[in-house]
Amino acid sequence: MLASLAGDAxxxxxxxxxxxxxxxxxxxxxLADDAAEAADLVQETLIAIHTRRGTxxxxxxxxxxxxxxxxxxxxxxxxxxxxxxxxxLDNAGDLLAADETxxxxxxxxxxxxxxRLPPATQSLIRDIKLRELSHAEAARLRGMSExxxxxxxxxxxxxxxxxxxxxRGAPP
Amino acid sequence: MSELARELSARLVPVRPxxxxxxxxxxxxxxxxxxxxxxxxxxxxxxxxxKAMATAMFWLKLxxxxxxxxxxxxAAERLARPAARARxxxxxxxxxxxxxxxxxxxxFLAASPASREALVMGGSARLCPFLVFAAALPPLLGLVWAxxxxxxxxxxxxxxxxxxxxxxxxxxxYAWHCTEWGAPFLALWYSLGILAAVMLGALLGPLLLRWx
Numbered sequence: 219m220l221a222s223l224a225g226d227a228x229x230x231x232x233x234x235x236x237x238x239x240x241x242x243x244x245x246x247x248x249l250a251d252d253a254a255e256a257a258d259l260v261q262e263t264l265i266a267i268h269t270r271r272g273t274x275x276x277x278x279x280x281x282x283x284x285x286x287x288x289x290x291x292x293x294x295x296x297x298x299x300x301x302x303x304x305x306x307l308d309n310a311g312d313l314l315a316a317d318e319t320x321x322x323x324x325x326x327x328x329x330x331x332x333x334r335l336p337p338a339t340q341s342l343i344r345d346i347k348l349r350e351l352s353h354a355e356a357a358r359l360r361g362m363s364e365x366x367x368x369x370x371x372x373x374x375x376x377x378x379x380x381x382x383x384x385x386r387g388a389p390p
Numbered sequence: 391m392s393e394l395a396r397e398l399s400a401r402l403v404p405v406r407p408x409x410x411x412x413x414x415x416x417x418x419x420x421x422x423x424x425x426x427x428x429x430x431x432x433x434x435x436x437x438x439x440x441k442a443m444a445t446a447m448f449w450l451k452l453x454x455x456x457x458x459x460x461x462x463x464x465a466a467e468r469l470a471r472p473a474a475r476a477r478x479x480x481x482x483x484x485x486x487x488x489x490x491x492x493x494x495x496x497x498f499l500a501a502s503p504a505s506r507e508a509l510v511m512g513g514s515a516r517l518c519p520f521l522v523f524a525a526a527l528p529p530l531l532g533l534v535w536a537x538x539x540x541x542x543x544x545x546x547x548x549x550x551x552x553x554x555x556x557x558x559x560x561x562x563x564y565a566w567h568c569t570e571w572g573a574p575f576l577a578l579w580y581s582l583g584i585l586a587a588v589m590l591g592a593l594l595g596p597l598l599l600r601w602x
C-alpha cells in the first residue's frame with residue numbers, strides 16, 4: 219500500500235487484485251451468500267479504497283483501514299435496501315466472527331509491529347509464540363534467565379497489541 | 391474481475407502522506423479567512439484595539455477559541471480516516487476548558503457582588519453567542535467540504551468535532567470585534583456559541599459526511 223501511495227502502479231494492481239479475492243468472502247458471508255450483490259460491493263469497496271487512499275495512515279494497520287471501508291460500504295448497502303440485514307440465525311455467529319480472510323494483511327501488520335520491538339524481544343517472541351518453544355528453551359537460546367525471558371515476552375506482547383490497535387481503545 | 395484492478399491502477403497518481411492534513415487545513419483556512427473578513431467588514435474591529443492589545447484578556451479571548459479549534463482539528467485529522475479513533479486527542483480539550491473555567495470562577499468569586507452581573511453579562515451577552523455561531527458557519531462549510539473528500543466512519547462524532555473546530559475558529563474571528571473583558575463572559579457566552587456549532591455539526595454529520 220505504501221508503494222501504491224508513492225505511485226507504484228504494478229504493486230498497486232497486485233494489491234487490488236489480492237483485496238478483490240479477500241473481500242469476496244467477507245461480503246458473501248454477510249449477504250447470505252448473494253454472490254451478485256457481494257461482487258458489486260467488492261467493486262464498490264475497491265473504488266472507495268482507490269478514491270480514499272489518501273486517508274490511509276502508514277503508522278496504522280492496513281487491515282483495519284481496509285475492513286473499515288468494507289464495513290462502511292456494507293452499512294451503506296443495508297441502508298439503501300432500507301432494512302436490517304437478512305442473515306439466517308444459524309449463521310449469525312459469522313457476523314461476530316473475526317475477519318479470518320484478512321490473514322495475509324494481518325500477517326504483514328504483525329511483522330511490521332514486531333519490527334518495532336527490540337531485537338532480543340523479537341526473537342524471543344518468534345521462538346515462543348511462532349516456533350512454540352518453551353520459555354526455558356527460548357531463554358537458553360538467548361542466554362538469559364527464564365524469568366527475564368518471560369518478562370521480556372510479556373512486555374513485548376503488550377507493546378505488539380498496542381501497535382496493532384488502530385488508536386487508543388481497540389475496536390471490539 | 392480484475393478489470394477493475396487494472397483500470398484503477400492505470401489511473402494511479404501518487405498521494406502525499408500529508409493529504410488529510412492539507413485538505414482539512416485548506417477547508418478550515420479558507421473558511422477562517424472568510425469569517426475574519428466578514429467580522430472586520432460587517433462588524434468592524436473593536437474601536438479600542440490599541441489599548442486592548444495591552445490587556446491579557448484580549449489575547450485570552452483569541453487563545454481560548456483557537457486552542458479549542460486546534461485540538462478539534464487534530465481530532466478531525468484522526469476521524470477523517472476509516473477505523474481511526476480520536477479519544478486521546480479529544481481529551482486534550484479538558485486543558486483549555488478547565489483553565490478558562492477556573493479563571494472565570496476565580497474572577498467571579500473575587501469580584502464584589504455588585505459588579506458580578508457586569509462581569510458575567512457584559513454589554514453583549516444577548517448577541518455574542520449568535521454572532522459566534524454565525525462566524526462559525528464559513529469554516530464549518532469549509533470543513534464539511536474537506537471531510538467529504540476524506541473517509542470518516544463515525545459521522546455524528548466527526549460532525550461534532552468539525553463543528554467544534556469551526557466554532558473555535560468563528561469565536562476567534564469574532565474576538566477581533568468583541569469588547570468584553572470578563573473571563574466569566576468568555577467562559578459562558580463564547581462557549582455557548584461554540585456549543586451551538588458543535589450541535590449543528592453533530593446533526594449535519596450523518597447527513598452530509600456520508601461518502602461513496
